[in-house]
Amino acid sequence: MDLYPFFDWLDTSMLADISKAYGGVFAVVQMFHLLGMSMLGGMVLVGDLRLLNILLKDVPSELVIENTQKWFTIALAIVMTSGIFMSSAVAMKLYYNEMFWAKMTSLGLGITFVYVIRRPLLKFKHDTLNPWTIKLVAVTSISIWFTVAAAGRWIGFS
Numbered sequence: 001m002d003l004y005p006f007f008d009w010l011d012t013s014m015l016a017d018i019s020k021a022y023g024g025v026f027a028v029v030q031m032f033h034l035l036g037m038s039m040l041g042g043m044v045l046v047g048d049l050r051l052l053n054i055l056l057k058d059v060p061s062e063l064v065i066e067n068t069q070k071w072f073t074i075a076l077a078i079v080m081t082s083g084i085f086m087s088s089a090v091a092m093k094l095y096y097n098e099m100f101w102a103k104m105t106s107l108g109l110g111i112t113f114v115y116v117i118r119r120p121l122l123k124f125k126h127d128t129l130n131p132w133t134i135k136l137v138a139v140t141s142i143s144i145w146f147t148v149a150a151a152g153r154w155i156g157f158s
């Protein structure tokens with residue numbers, strides 16, 4: 001599926017008129033993008049490090065997961081909204097940027113992993129699950145979200 005028409009449209013949309021004309025607005029949205037990312041990464045790390053029995057060992061892991069998942073979803077909404085706005089300013093540059101597509105692919109993978117595997121699985125009481133399955137889920141989750149963030153930063157270098 002070629003998304004060129006979408007990026008072509010985005011490049012000349014009303015959103016792009018704003019993001020291209022007002023550097024200050026872009027900077028504020030970019031700040032939200034990075035704050036949202038910190039929140040997202042924080043929630044991922046706290047949840048996964050609890051699953052790996054590294055931190056918050058005196059708090060039931062079900063409780064840690066329940067709380068971090070809620071704030072993860074809010075953080076995801078912030079990064080996606082701010083990300084779409086930022087994309088409108090550089091739509092054509094992004095369309096031809098491999099790192100952008102690496103980021104979007106790993107993001108799609110991450111979202112699928114969270115809502116199709118991690119979340120449904122961790123709804124069960126954790127002591128009824130295989131400990132190695134839990135560890136595998138935690139390590140996979142950290143790896144995917146690290147890749148998304150690293151690819152995001154790499155767009156700027158490439």
Ligand code: HEM
Nearest residue numbers: 037040079080083084086087090145148149152153155156
């Ligand atoms: C729909 C989702 C997202 C979109 C459309 C999006 C889009 C963007 C865009 C357009 C940039 C600026 C690239 C540039 O020109 O340098 C950017 C930067 C960045 N994004 Fe995202 N992003 C999204 C989600 C995420 C997520 C989930 C993370 C982290 C887990 C993330 C981490 C970053 C980082 C680290 C930067 C570099 C910031 C900087 O150099 O100032 N993004 N993103």
